[in-house]
Amino acid sequence: MSIMSEIFTVEGTTDGSSATDDFLLYSDAFYTNAVSTTPLYIRIPAGTKLKIWSRRVNCPTQNTELVINYTHDVTAAVPTWVEVNRDIQDVSVETSFDKEKRRPIVLRGFTGKEAVKFTWNQSAAAVAYFNAELEFAEDE
């Protein structure tokens, strides 16, 4: 029996004082009793894929970029993060964006040390809100 498929939502907020940083991730499925335990990244188990189905960013005052970063070894002293996707919210055009593609961004767990994190870049620091819908999936 393989029933390995389930979508969950993660949410994050910029701190309003840094023009760039990584989102702390919250979710109804994550247990968090202190900021220090809130994950900055999500590790991808070996043999599974993390699918990113949608991204939403809302910042009414500043241009905000949402960057998805991936590493093959999050256990390294200094992990090497590689950008795999960048979305830009341009406030001159829109105060929020909502991207939901028919095909997700797929990130693989080859050894179990892979991880993904979400980073913001802003023209000037401002509070912005982000969420994404993720799914762990396992190949048959």
Next chain:
Amino acid sequence: MGPRVLPNSLIIERTYIDVRERNQEGDIVAYPKVTDKYGLVENNNYLVVFVPASEKAIPFKVLARQNYGGEVLNYGALPITASEVWGSYDGGTTTAPAAGVTPGRAYTSTAKSFTPLSDMSNAYDSGDMWYLPYDYRERLFHIRMKVTPSVLRCGMQIPKGAAQQRFQKDRVILGVDKSAGFERGGLEYVQFPEIHYGFTFGNDTNIEWYTNVKFLYGEYKIGIPADPDVVFNVLDGRINSHWVTMPVSTYDATLRVALEKSYGFDGFELYSPEERAEALVAYKKTIERAKRNIGGDAGNIFITKKVVR
């Protein structure tokens, strides 16, 4: 109802059939579906439980599903207590941050049981809600356990305490704490009487997850066919059935004793089609011995009337 030969115009329909193949004449043959939307066996169909370690199977006829329309049991969180010690995939141990929450990068150190929910406290065993004694032998739980988050590793111990996943015979013991020997997100199994199962879980992500368990289950009133012909036809696939292979690679005596005590035997050996005559003789002996072993009215677990399908 036996297999039906379908006209080609019907073969794309999937509403009521789940098995299709071509017979010797090349016609598409469809068998009646034996499971429902939950993957549970419909009334008046067969459930075959196979135990790899003994290479034996027991065909159960589902006479009726007691909980029809009530197959979903939302159990709630996994039975994890706050500060419970788990093994760590990164070495050493770690603790659960709260009740029902998995620590990150960790696996259960000891197998778990599901105690009855507070509003089901009259269940037979106060420590294991699925446990049944041998005199409930005419009942069988067929369980599909779904765990949230579905990325969690799930494993079983039969009996509780006996890890069952192996590599190269008994050289390597596998499980949720190893690279293999688990399923993610849930398990399908049949709860035999007289035996406690243990459940293990692992979380190889870094996330501390809130957890939830949903059981899709059937409480079947069952019988075992007493007609060797029927037994052979079910095990040989001539009569459609749903097979559940139990994750039992080491035949712990506890399981054998539980099966003998409950059913009077521990299963039928499998034969190939050309060994039909030999199989029928062996099955007849097994059934007679099993009835004697159970004795009295309990022998009614065997369906004595020939089942015509």
